[in-house]
Amino acid sequence: MMRYLIPLFAFLVLAAFLLVGLTLNPRQVPSPLIDKPAPKFQLSQLQEPDKIMSSDDNLGKVWMLNVWASWCVACRDEHPLLVQLAKTGIVPIYGLNYKDERNTAMQWLKRYGDPYTISIVDSDGKVGIDYGVYGVPETYVIDKKGIIRHKQIGPVTVDSLEKTIIPLIKELQQQA
Amino acid sequence: MKHQLNGVTKAVVLVFLLFLLIPMTGWSKEAVPVAEDPEVEKRMLTLTENLRCLVCQNETIADSRADFSNDIRREIREQIKANKTDPEIIQFLVDRYGDFVLYNPPMKATTILLWFGPAALLVFGLVSLIMYLRRRRVQIEEVSLSQAQLEKAEALLNEDKKGKNV
Numbered sequence: 001m002m003r004y005l006i007p008l009f010a011f012l013v014l015a016a017f018l019l020v021g022l023t024l025n026p027r028q029v030p031s032p033l034i035d036k037p038a039p040k041f042q043l044s045q046l047q048e049p050d051k052i053m054s055s056d057d058n059l060g061k062v063w064m065l066n067v068w069a070s071w072c073v074a075c076r077d078e079h080p081l082l083v084q085l086a087k088t089g090i091v092p093i094y095g096l097n098y099k100d101e102r103n104t105a106m107q108w109l110k111r112y113g114d115p116y117t118i119s120i121v122d123s124d125g126k127v128g129i130d131y132g133v134y135g136v137p138e139t140y141v142i143d144k145k146g147i148i149r150h151k152q153i154g155p156v157t158v159d160s161l162e163k164t165i166i167p168l169i170k171e172l173q174q175q176a
Numbered sequence: 177m178k179h180q181l182n183g184v185t186k187a188v189v190l191v192f193l194l195f196l197l198i199p200m201t202g203w204s205k206e207a208v209p210v211a212e213d214p215e216v217e218k219r220m221l222t223l224t225e226n227l228r229c230l231v232c233q234n235e236t237i238a239d240s241r242a243d244f245s246n247d248i249r250r251e252i253r254e255q256i257k258a259n260k261t262d263p264e265i266i267q268f269l270v271d272r273y274g275d276f277v278l279y280n281p282p283m284k285a286t287t288i289l290l291w292f293g294p295a296a297l298l299v300f301g302l303v304s305l306i307m308y309l310r311r312r313r314v315q316i317e318e319v320s321l322s323q324a325q326l327e328k329a330e331a332l333l334n335e336d337k338k339g340k341n342v
Contacts, residue, residue: 030274032274033272099243129247129248129251129272130272134231
């Protein structure tokens with residue numbers, strides 16, 4: 001009896017591994033930047049090109065950095081959610097306009113709404129490389145000490161906002 | 177005569193039309209050099225052949241035409257020109273994209289299964305095969321027939337032969 005059960009058992013173990021494998025997303029590569037200081041940047045602002053924004057400006061508050069571009073189709077999907085989130089005032093959202101044209105980007109914001117406290121321009125994608133960006137949209141949650149606490153690869157969803165991002169932000173805001 | 181004149185006018189008009197094309201050369205651009213510095217390009221290629229493009233995960237950064245790989249190649253070229261060593265450049269990318277960019281993952285607690293899993297499976301398979309074969313050898317014992325059984329078998333075989341011949 002036992003000798004017939006062994007292959008069955010082996011099959012079940014294999015099936016369980018494959019089943020777990022099916023639910024994983026190969027595009028979601030864990031970022032080594034989690035719990036590390038957010039890379040520093042000094043970039044020109046989208047709406048006011050003369051003004052420079054530095055990553056240090058946000059020390060002392062919890063903030064979100066959303067990497068977006070007007071050419072990015074998935075960004076359009078998540079955009080209404082970001083607009084809504086910005087309206088609630090839970091967290092300031094900063095936009096990293098990644099490898100984009102300034103004018104097209106501004107038109108895009110006019111058309112779909114502007115949830116960003118400030119958008120900064122990373123036209124050659126250098127800051128993107130520092131942040132390990134490889135597929136827009138990507139969203140980072142950065143704490144008061146400037147440490148990256150979460151990275152969302154791909155568009156944010158209602159689910160990811162409600163279950164992960166917003167609870168995390170509230171928790172981080174409690175910290176000194 | 178009239179015919180010849182026509183030919184000359186034709187030629188003049190044609191030359192004039194050709195002159196009109198001169199401004200078209202203004203549209204053309206200088207071909208972008210594939211490699212500014214062959215030395216840098218060679219080092220960049222050897223480096224990127226062992227790096228994974230994160231957008232198209234089964235391609236190396238050297239092979240990939242994705243925008244992401246373009247950017248990384250450009251970054252690596254710049255770093256080579258800035259006299260960074262190969263390990264420094266690799267570390268730069270690992271710091272940002274994790275071990276996943278490497279096609280040769282380092283040996284770590286998290287990658288032990290990756291490094292030794294196949295070998296462990298092979299050993300497991302060999303051991304089970306040997307055990308199975310040993311057990312089977314015990315099971316298959318040669319059974320010797322008694323004289324009476326042999327005769328009976330002989331008789332049966334002969335009967336069969338006869339039957340066929342008929």
